[in-house]
Amino acid sequence: MxxxxxxxxxxxxxxxxxxxxxxxxxxxxxxxxxxxxxxxxxxxxxxxxxxxxxxxxxxxxxxxxxxxxxxxxxxxxxxxxxxxxxxxxIAIVFQNGLEVMNPVMKVGVQVTEPMKRHLDLSPDKARSKCADLFRTVGLDPKWMDLYPHQLSGGMRQRVLLAMALSCDxxxxxxxxxxxxxxxxxxxxxxxxxxxxxxxxxxxxxxxxxxxxxxxxxxxxxxxxYSGRVVESGPVRDILVSPRHPYTRGLVHSTPDIFVYKDLWGIPGDVPAGDGFKGCPFSPRCTQKIDICTKASPVLMPAGGGREIACHRGGIAGLLEAKNLNFSYRLPDGEYLRAVDNVSLEVREGEVLAVVGQTGSGKSTLAHILANVIRPECGEVLFMDGDV
Ligand code: SF4
The missing domain is CATH 3.40.50.300 (P-loop containing nucleotide triphosphate hydrolases)
Structure with missing residues (x-):
């Protein structure tokens, strides 16, 4: 359980x-x-x-x-x-110690209050346990006799943590x-x-x-997002491979995690008001389809302990190239291999850069992807359809 x-x-x-x-x-x-x-x-x-x-x-x-x-x-x-x-x-630690704590009561007294009330500890025992808790959260017990405004923000946060831990x-x-x-x-x-x-x-x-x-x-x-769960799963999997478009925006807007910072972030705002129909992310989503504005997606298992709420099953594929080959015939009858077994995938809302020196085959690849020239072998799929 x-x-x-x-x-x-x-x-x-x-x-x-x-x-x-x-x-x-x-x-x-x-x-x-x-x-x-x-x-x-x-x-x-x-x-x-x-x-x-x-x-x-x-x-x-x-x-x-x-x-x-x-x-x-x-x-x-x-x-x-x-x-x-x-x-x-169950105990909670709130974010702003100055707002949460009583400004006219010493912080040590505030930490002992729950212990006296819920654990029936005597004032002496509660004060002694308070000193232990202060040490646990990295504070010298001498700060117990100060008022909240006399502590720094970090110290107040530690006091709130001590208070939350007070009744185990x-x-x-x-x-x-x-x-x-x-x-x-x-x-x-x-x-x-x-x-x-x-x-x-x-x-x-x-x-x-x-x-x-x-x-x-x-x-x-x-x-x-907007009062609903759009994705859940193991931390590492979500950071390495976010599956919901919103999660991807969140991860890619965080330079500490995604070093190639997405300068566009997530355009648009969270929908306001109570009359919203459909997926709440649809006004900001680059891959929405008709149903997205009509029905709210349900959170569904997506394998590997992950769950996603998206009518398209998460970030959808847009363009896929598989094992492309192309050679130019030279005037002397020889062949120059310009694209050699290239595969790539671009998903909805993604920016994929293809780089390489002159003559590396970038433009030939672009022409194949745009269906200007046909590859000798391999295939190009756009929105799951063969082009
Ligand atoms: S594809 Fe539709 S359901 Fe999925 S996130 Fe975008 S708007 Fe929501």
Whole structure:
């Protein structure tokens, strides 16, 4: 049984003017000891998922679907029932320590509060455990007696982490924990999380728009777009070979991962409003077909532990050349081999560059691909049709 199971979760914010489908039917599971990353741009619904798991969504949210923790349905629990799971089973670290912490309470006191309330620890024992937690997250216990504004952003983030760990939770949710930090502190927090996971085997749900950060820690990725999961699978496979057009845009817009930076990024915006039909990525997709604007694609298994939601099964092939050969007949009757067993593939939305010195056969290849000259052997397929 998985530690956490989300099944067809929908969280719609009902406002006076419209309904915002922040999360619109997502499903995924987290196994014990696993680090799962959820990535996607701002507004994709990642934080709403975290708040939904914690039972912290605002009252104007219409929630359907199921959230199961160790097989127990927690999404329909009343506040008192959910409080039993918070801190001791599931804890969350939010992104902005200055907003989350009480500005007039010393940080050490704030870390001891959950321990006194949920573990029944005496003030002395809670303070002693707080000192241990400070050491665990790389802080000197002397900082316990400072106020949040007296600490740096990185230190506040460590305090929030200490607070989340205070009741020994099984599942730790980290929501954009490094987004406000500089690159150096981000690396420190990353190393700390990896270390904590190795030593204590925490199960983590890491939520961020920063695919570089998440993929350096998580083993599996869920890619969200406009409240839905568009792709999921092992981190390495997704980074090396993204299958959904949105995931490819995300990966190719990240120079740390894809060194040949795609200067175009992902043109267009996430659809706004509640009346959108079809695939939410269709306004930005270079390979959409008729059905894409009419019906929403379902997340389907795609082999190798991967899932993709796309009517075309993911990034589609556009042009394929197989084993092309071409020779020019010279005036003396000899033959010059210009293209020698060349194969290539260009997929929808891709830019493929063919380079080589003069006389290497580039132009001849282009003429074959454009069907200006016919190859001696081999074939050229355009959108799966022989040309
Ligand atoms: S091909 Fe259609 S379903 Fe697939 S991502 Fe593009 S718009 Fe969405």
């Amino acid at each position: 998985s530690l956490l199971k989300i099944d067809d979760l929908k969280c719609h914010y009902m406002t006076d003017v419209n309904t915002v489908r922040a999360v619109d039917g997502i499903s995924f599971e987290i196994e014990d000891g696993e680090i799962l990353g959820i990535v996607g741009e701002s507004g994709s619904g990642k934080t709403t998922v975290a708040l939904g798991i914690m039972g912290l969504l605002p009252e104007n949210t219409a929630i359907s679907g199921e959230i199961l923790y160790r097989g127990e349905l927690i999404s329909s629990l009343p506040e008192s029932g959910m409080d039993r799971f918070r801190w001791k089973d 939770p099984k599942l730790l949710i980290l929501d954009e924990v490094t987004s406000a930090l500089d690159a150096f502190t981000r690396k420190e927090i990353r190393d700390l999380l990896v270390d904590l996971q190795k030593k204590n085997g925490y199960t983590m749900l890491m939520i961020s728009h920063d695919i570089t950060f998440v993929s350096s820690v998580a083993s599996r990725l869920v890619v969200m």
